[in-house]
Amino acid sequence: MAKTPSSGLYVIKIGGQVIDDPAACETFLHDFAALPGLKILVHGGGKLATRIGERLGIASKYVQGRRITDDAALELVTMVYGGLINKQLVARLQALGCPAIGLTGADMNAMRAVKRPVKELDYGWVGDLSAEGIRVEAFETLLESGQVPVLAPLTHDGQGHLLNTNADTIASSVAVALAAHYEVQLVFCFDQKGVLRDPHDPDSVIPRIRPDDVQHLLQEGALRDGILPKLENAFAACRAGVKQVIIGHARALSALAEQALPAPSAVGTIICL
C-alpha cells in the first residue's frame, strides 16, 4: 500500500464562509471536482449549526469567550456537521463526477483524538487531534480505490464518543500524517486572496512567505494579528514533511488545476521552508 512520496495529494480546507454561501459553495465544488489527482476535502461548520441550534433551543455556550461543547451541542454538531453539511457536500460532488465519501473520525477509525483535559475550563466534548491520531491506512485504502474523502470536523475518542474538533487542525493533522506517503500540498481556502501586505488592500497578496521573511514582514507591519499563529502552524506542517501550505481564496482553487506548481499569487500565499 505504501506509495512513493512523489504521488501528489491535495488536502483542502474550506471554512464556514464558503459553506454558508450557496453560490460560493457551488463554484468551489465545481473547482474542487475538476482538480486532478488525489485530494481530500476538510470542511468547517459555518453558521448553520448556530441557526439550527437556536431553533432547537440549544444556545451556543461560551465561557471566557471559548465555545463549550456540552451534550446538546455535541448532538447538534453531529447532526449538522456529520449529517447535513457533510452529506450534502458528498451528494453534490457525486453529481459533479467526483467520487466522494464523507467521514467523521469515527468512520474507519480514521481520526482519533483526545478529549481536551479539564483545567481552568471544561470545554466539554472537544477533541485535540494530532498527526498521531490519523490512521493512515484508512486514507490509503480510500485514496487508492479512487475515492475522495470529505472530512467533517468531528473526531472520536475510541471509547464511543464523538468529539468536536477544529477543521484547521484536522486538515493539518491529516496533511502531516500523509506526508510520508504522498507529496502533500495543504490549502486553506478563506475569504481573502491570501496573506495581505496591507489589510486595507485586498489585492496586496504576499506571494510567498518563508521563515526568514517573517521578521521583515513584522517590521513592515504587514502581518495582522491572528495571522502569525497561522504562519507558525504552516511552517510546522512544512517541517513535518508537508511540501507547501497555501492560504488563498476559495475562488482561486481553479488556478491550482492549471499547473503542478501554480504561479504564486494566482492561488494565494504560498508558505514553505
Place this chain on the structure above:
Amino acid sequence: MAKTPSSGLYVIKIGGQVIDDPAACETFLHDFAALPGLKILVHGGGKLATRIGERLGIASKYVQGRRITDDAALELVTMVYGGLINKQLVARLQALGCPAIGLTGADMNAMRAVKRPVKELDYGWVGDLSAEGIRVEAFETLLESGQVPVLAPLTHDGQGHLLNTNADTIASSVAVALAAHYEVQLVFCFDQKGVLRDPHDPDSVIPRIRPDDVQHLLQEGALRDGILPKLENAFAACRAGVKQVIIGHARALSALAEQALPAPSAVGTIICL
C-alpha cells in the same frame, strides 16, 4: 476483487424500536460487534427524527396516510439518520472493536435510487431503490479492507439530491446485489422473536417457512396481516440469490454467532426456498 460465493456475509437490519431504546441498542451492538466474518448493518430511523422535527417546528407531513418528505423533512432526516444516529452507532461500534464505517447512498455512490415518480401523490424526496442501484465495487472495497459498512436509510439520485429510502428496501437491495459475490444471509431484527403462529403467544415462533408452507399457514390463520408482503419480499430475495432470510428479535443475534447454520427458532424464523 471477485470473491467465491462461499464467503459468508450477513446483512442485518435493525429498526427504530432498537434505535429508540438505549439499553436494547447497546446489547444489540455488542452482539453485532461479536458476530464473526463479513457483515453490514442497516439502520432505520426511529422516533428521534419526529422528536427533533417537533422541536425544529418541522411537522411530519402525511397525505392519505403516507409520509411526505418535503425539503424541510429531507434536511431533518439527513441530519438525524445520516448524522446523529449513523455516527453514534459507528462511534459505539468502534469502541467495541468493530471497524465500522457509516455511509449514505451518496458516499462512494454506494446506493443510487430513483426519486419516486409523482402520480396521484407526490411523496417528495423519497427514493425507490433496487439491487441495480447498488454499486457492488464500493461494498467489496470496504469489506475486503476489513470494514463493516453501517448504512443510513438515505440514498441519492446522482443529481446532487439525497433521498429518504426505506431501510428494509436498502437491506434487501444490498443483500441481493451482493449475493453473486458472497453467501448472503439477510437478517431483519424487530420486536418479536420471529413470525408467530399465534399472534397472542410471543413464543409461538414458526422456525422455518418455505414457499410451499404459505398456503397451509394461511389456512391455519397463522399469518397476520402485514406479514405476507414481508414473506413475499423474503422469497423474492432468496430467488434472487440470497441464501436465507431471518426474521427475529434483536436479542437473538448472539445465536447467529454460535454456529454457521443456526438452529431454527434460536434466531427467529428462517425463510428460504
